Amino acid sequence: MPKRSSIQNILEMAEYKKEGRLKALIVTGCLAQRYRQEILDEIPEVDAVLGTTAYDKILDAIDEALKGHHTLTLADTDLLPEVETKRLVTTGGHFAYLKIAEGCDKHCTYCIIPKIRGNFRSVPMEQLLSEAEYLAEQGVKELILVAQETTLYGKDLYGEKSLHKLLRELCKISGIRWIRILYCYPEEIYDELIQTIKEEPKICHYLDLPIQHANDEILKRMGRRTTKQELIDIISKLRREIPDIALRTTLITGFPGETKEQHEELMEFVDEMEFDRLGVFTYSPEEDTAAARMEGQIEEEVKEERQAELMELQQEIAFDTAENMVGKEVLVMIEGKVADENAYVGRTYRDAPNVDGLIFVNTEEELMSGDFAKVKVSGAVDYDLIGGLI
Incomplete structure (x- = not known):
C-alpha cells in the first residue's frame, strides 16, 4: 500500500479514536518499521507502533494501550515473527495464503524491502506443514x-533451494486441492521445481513471474539479475516443459532514464511473449532507494501514457486468450453465488484470487463456496469467462 494511503488510513483511525469509536490504535507493518518514532510523535492517538516481525506482541500492546501506556517495539529483521496462536482465515475460508519466507536479498534499486524487512529468511518446513494442516482442517482447499x-x-536453512521439497510435502495434506505459487524470481527457477510442478496434480500450472522490464539497460539500472534473452529462455523453457502453464507477470513503466525506444522494446516483448496475465505499475520513487536518486526521472503524464499503452496491448492479448478457452472443459473453484441469478462465480487454475479473471457458471444446482465443479466454457467477456456445469 502506498505510504500516503497508509498514513491517511492511520489518520482516519485516529479520528475514530477521538470520537470514542475505538479504544486502542495499533500501527504495524512496513510503515511502522520505517517511521516508528515519527508516527508516535506526530499522531498522539496511536498507542503502539510494532515493527514487521513484532506481530506476536500485538496482544501485549493492546493490554498496555488499555492501561494508557504507549508501546514502541522495533523488529529484529534477522528474525521471523513467533506467532503460536492459530490463524484466523480472513480470505473466505476456501483459500489461504501461506507465507514461506520473510525479507529479501535481491536489493533492486527501486525497492526498500531489504532495509525494512531484512535479508531473506525461510520459515522452517515443519512449521509451514503444521500451519498448512491446520488450514486444511479449517476447510481451506x-x-x-x-x-x-x-x-x-x-537455501538459507537447508543449503539448497528447497521449494520443490516443500511442495511435495504440502501435496500430501488431505483436503488441499490446489497449491499456487506467487512471486517467483525468473533467475531462481530451477529444474527440480519445474519437474515437481509437472508431476504433482495438486500444483496449479500457474506461475507469477515478475520481470519488471525487458530492456537490458533498464534491467541493469533496476538491479535485476536477468537479461532480456535470459527472460525469453526461461519463459520458453517453462512453456516447453509445461505446455498448459499460465504465466502472470508485472512490469514497471517510467523507470528513471527509460526512453521512448526502451518503452517500445518492452511493448514488443509483451506482444511476442503473450503473457496470460499481466499488471503494469508506474514507477514511484521510494525514499532512501538508489532509483529515487537517479537522474532522468520521468514525468507522471508520460508514465501514465506508457502504462495505458501496455495495458491496452495486454487487453488484446487477454481477450484472444479468453476466446481460445471457449469450448474447453475446465475445473472451477466456486467463489460464491451471483445475487438474484442462477449463476455462480469461480476461478480456474489459471486465475489467482483478486488479481486475475473469473468464470461465471450458469446452473440451477446449489453450489457452495469452495466446491469444485467441471464446467464447459461457452463464452468470454473481456478478461472473464462464461460456462455451464457439465
Whole structure:
C-alpha cells in the first residue's frame, strides 16, 4: 500500500479514536518499521507502533494501550515473527495464503524491502506443514504460497533451494486441492521445481513471474539479475516443459532514464511473449532507494501514457486468450453465488484470487463456496469467462 494511503488510513483511525469509536490504535507493518518514532510523535492517538516481525506482541500492546501506556517495539529483521496462536482465515475460508519466507536479498534499486524487512529468511518446513494442516482442517482447499521471493525458499536453512521439497510435502495434506505459487524470481527457477510442478496434480500450472522490464539497460539500472534473452529462455523453457502453464507477470513503466525506444522494446516483448496475465505499475520513487536518486526521472503524464499503452496491448492479448478457452472443459473453484441469478462465480487454475479473471457458471444446482465443479466454457467477456456445469 502506498505510504500516503497508509498514513491517511492511520489518520482516519485516529479520528475514530477521538470520537470514542475505538479504544486502542495499533500501527504495524512496513510503515511502522520505517517511521516508528515519527508516527508516535506526530499522531498522539496511536498507542503502539510494532515493527514487521513484532506481530506476536500485538496482544501485549493492546493490554498496555488499555492501561494508557504507549508501546514502541522495533523488529529484529534477522528474525521471523513467533506467532503460536492459530490463524484466523480472513480470505473466505476456501483459500489461504501461506507465507514461506520473510525479507529479501535481491536489493533492486527501486525497492526498500531489504532495509525494512531484512535479508531473506525461510520459515522452517515443519512449521509451514503444521500451519498448512491446520488450514486444511479449517476447510481451506487452496494454498497460495507467498514471500518476497518464493523460489529461493530453503537455501538459507537447508543449503539448497528447497521449494520443490516443500511442495511435495504440502501435496500430501488431505483436503488441499490446489497449491499456487506467487512471486517467483525468473533467475531462481530451477529444474527440480519445474519437474515437481509437472508431476504433482495438486500444483496449479500457474506461475507469477515478475520481470519488471525487458530492456537490458533498464534491467541493469533496476538491479535485476536477468537479461532480456535470459527472460525469453526461461519463459520458453517453462512453456516447453509445461505446455498448459499460465504465466502472470508485472512490469514497471517510467523507470528513471527509460526512453521512448526502451518503452517500445518492452511493448514488443509483451506482444511476442503473450503473457496470460499481466499488471503494469508506474514507477514511484521510494525514499532512501538508489532509483529515487537517479537522474532522468520521468514525468507522471508520460508514465501514465506508457502504462495505458501496455495495458491496452495486454487487453488484446487477454481477450484472444479468453476466446481460445471457449469450448474447453475446465475445473472451477466456486467463489460464491451471483445475487438474484442462477449463476455462480469461480476461478480456474489459471486465475489467482483478486488479481486475475473469473468464470461465471450458469446452473440451477446449489453450489457452495469452495466446491469444485467441471464446467464447459461457452463464452468470454473481456478478461472473464462464461460456462455451464457439465
